Amino acid sequence: MDYNELLKKYKLSGNEREHRKNLIDSLIRKISAVINDMSLNASPVLVGSSARGTSLKKSDIDIFIQFSSEYDKKQLESYGLDIGFKVIGDGVAKYAEHPYVSGFVDNIKVDIVPCYRMKIGERTRSSVDRTPLHTEFLNSVMNDEERDQAIILKLFLKRIGVYGSELRTEGFSGYVSELCIYYHKTFENFLRFVRESRGQLVIGPKFSEFDSPIILMDPVDSKRNAASAVSKKSLSILRIASSLYLENPEPDFIDLENVSNIEREILDRKTYLLLLELKRPDLIDDILYPQIELMKRNLASFAKREDFTLMNTFSSANEKTIQVLLELQTGSLPGVKIHVGPPADNPNAVKFYEKYKSDPLVLRGPYVKNDRIYVELKRDETDFKIILKSQLKNINFGHNLNFLKEKIRIYTSREKVLSSMVYHDFISVQEPPDLSSRKNLEKK
């Protein structure tokens, strides 16, 4: 299979490389000058795909500023932001483990991120400290052919929706993608390896026990699983896509521009759809997404505990709004609830009997079935939306979303649900390679 067409389309051309190199040089010079002016013990270093020769036309430029360990975290953060804003005047502060500055220069996204200088084997003070070591390692072991193979793999991973280690995607970081090529040499070799694998996927040496779906030793920190961010779902998508691609290795499968984004609107699923909408708090995706997952999980448990049959939960977030969609088999319950008591050979069975024998809420029973005692209780409220509203204060959405609960909007009207962003995401199903129902292609 000849991947040259694809590389020509997505890899930086000679001219583009030249232009990018000039831009990077000028940024590094500016940063150094600012550091000098401030008399700081720090130095800029280019990291990420631009530093490793694996960038795509649309890739970001990531520059880290390595600070001496004499500075404490507060100093690192404030100096880091200072430098960033002096270099990218209209940048914005973003918050991960540290705050950093992000903005556009010549239409290319640039991130300027402070970290501590560290050597292999040293303890990190912040998780980003080892990023420059990753660049050093990969540059010392990969040749140009492997860099091209890594680009193909990244395109493939993007195409199937699993590129990116952020919590929104839970997929493969650029570094992990390149390590996959480092261990398996070519894109197709790696796919064959994935296709034949079962259960936990171990890439490279099996160095330790982890629960993660993928284990991949970080060569610059032999105790760290570099692929810990990859979810079961992302690995599963990669597995199925690998089989499909190897059966019929068409470049169209990889080409990002050939995604046919067909939306099949389902006119009537005859299910009960409920939409929760809240204002997005000022948080980066990696902080926000786990909170939305927690919110969904706890809403699902709540529905189950109240005896509703949950079919799907789905969420979507943009800059302003978070939407969560719950799909239930039905939105209203019977007027009676079967309440299971203890086994008859447990002394509590008698207490249960005595508790319920003249309870006015008991519609039937206490009676015995098999080896247990039961009652059937009257259920006062049977409508999901009403039950949810009355219980909302008791459902944990996590501390970043809980305080927004008072202003949450809950909709069940057909028009509102069908026109919502989350319903649109939920219902859209991409043709072949994106097996996930998530749409994060072309995100960058």
Place this chain on the structure above:
Amino acid sequence: MDYNELLKKYKLSGNEREHRKNLIDSLIRKISAVINDMSLNASPVLVGSSARGTSLKKSDIDIFIQFSSEYDKKQLESYGLDIGFKVIGDGVAKYAEHPYVSGFVDNIKVDIVPCYRMKIGERTRSSVDRTPLHTEFLNSVMNDEERDQAIILKLFLKRIGVYGSELRTEGFSGYVSELCIYYHKTFENFLRFVRESRGQLVIGPKFSEFDSPIILMDPVDSKRNAASAVSKKSLSILRIASSLYLENPEPDFIDLENVSNIEREILDRKTYLLLLELKRPDLIDDILYPQIELMKRNLASFAKREDFTLMNTFSSANEKTIQVLLELQTGSLPGVKIHVGPPADNPNAVKFYEKYKSDPLVLRGPYVKNDRIYVELKRDETDFKIILKSQLKNINFGHNLNFLKEKIRIYTSREKVLSSMVYHDFISVQEPPDLSSRKNLEKK
């Protein structure tokens, strides 16, 4: 606790015993005369509670005719019926393992049952052959005080709905009740023993491993579990009732006439109720009831397989009709069904993907969640009654009921369901001691 009042009320008085003795003598004489006329090697023997001095005012008289082993089963059956009808002119033939004759003489129910003569240790040819040995055994070990205690126990078991080993009740036979007293001497001792027990209940020596809820060695056949008919449910009812009674040993708890049969009709359970009605085939209860259980079990599996949430199944039968009631959370399903595919590391996941990727029945997917692939399929029919009718031919009701399926009547109308015999049984809940929702008090 003084049980004399209770005994006075339910035990045969001196006069009644006299009258019953005369009736029995005359029946035995008649049978012997018929046997003589027919020149058979056989002899009548009184069995059951009348023979053991433990009968209640309403108890049956059971007379067995022990045939010599020279006769084959066909002869035994035809001679047995012959003799029975000659003695009880207006009797009817009933069918258990053998046919036998049942009828009323002086307002007392009399059963005349053929069996083979056997001695302890001999192999039975029919399960009833050992019944005369049971009488012999109990008469040799029990005194009058224990007989009275056995009567109290039987009243108690009747009161809580677990007296009788027939499959309709799955409870304690008269013989088992008396063995309980034989091992524990008094009614209250036995209840205390039951109250303290956990798990499988072993009465008397632990002689062998059985799966049954109760193990009780039959003294006339040391390999037989005499209590194998008792269900988990009946044992559980006995357990809870024993605790309740011992806490507050009021004779009213036992007195059969103090059953307050309160029916709490539930005006609106807001559930989906479906009634199946079929003609009762000409079978005795012990044959019919397991078939009705099979029918209910298979209807329940069917509903579950079709994704309905079943809350209760209930059945009732009289001389003419069998009724089965199904209670579902809702009678109609959403228009979409989530279909779970194989795990992604199984090669079948790819086959699944290829099978469904352009199936017009797919409303959403294929998509990946966690480590599995899914699709959501359109569900053509969502109404339970219609689905049930179309699938009825594929649901096994057992060979005695299957042939009646064509004439089955299925109702969902509120009026029909609420007026049905089975709904009446289902909804009626007796106060304290009958913990079961079954009403078989005063059955005899």
